[in-house]
Amino acid sequence: MLYRLHSNGLVPGVEIDKNRFKEVYKSKFGKARIFKILSVSEESKEWVKQNRKCDAPGSWVCPGQYPPGLQKVLREKKDFKQLEDFNAKTEADDDYQRKYFEHLNDPQKAARRAQRKEKKDAEDKKTTLSENDIKEINMKWEDNDITSALFGFVRDNDVDSIKSIVESTPQYAHMRSKDGRGPMFWAHEHGRKEIVSLLKSIGVSEKLRDKDGITPLELKDDEL
DSSP states (O other): HHHHHHHTTTSOOOOOOTTTEEEEEETTTTEEEEEEEEEOOOHHHHHHHHHHHSTTTTOOOOOOOOOOOGGGHHOOOOOOTTTOGGGGOHHHHHHHHHHHHHHHHHHHHHHHHHHHHHHHHHHHHHOOOHHHHHHHTOOBOOOHHHHHHHHHHHHHTHHHHHHHHHHHHHGGOBBBBBTTHHHHHHHHTTHHHHHHHHHHHHTSSSSSSOTTTOOOGGGTTTTT
């Protein structure tokens, strides 16, 4: 749900259920978004008001109770048990506890293990695009929230944001706006050397032409 709310309208093919959510605010580049929940049961809301459950009479801590309509879902839930609960041990718990005590006894070893895992996770996260993937992206020209955000990042020389895109969603770097231009065009136009290098590192072409037949290299800043 969080992925759909965050990526709604930004990632192609990702949309929210418009009968359940309505976007009421979005920041300039879509990093902050607020949605209103629709189709809320007034009957359930009234039940919750009438069945307040507080820690003590007059207490401000009133977590309340779930309405009857959620009972079917709650009956199918699985209770969370902390792995440190030795009364509910499993094979996975034994492995966890072994590593837990290893980390206590040798913090440096734990740090090295964490670094290796972080590196592996970063490598696994990288998305590799084929030539056909890139060609297909380049063929679609449209103005949308993503191209608008990309233009802003390049214009403002926001290298960190471009680097994050190159590492996590490289397909965005190949996207092109309605006039056929994209990040590589804008990077050359604004003389953003570091951004040009980042884009070239994932295969963004400098030879594609916009609607007027102009390539990024023809927009190249004299000092680039």
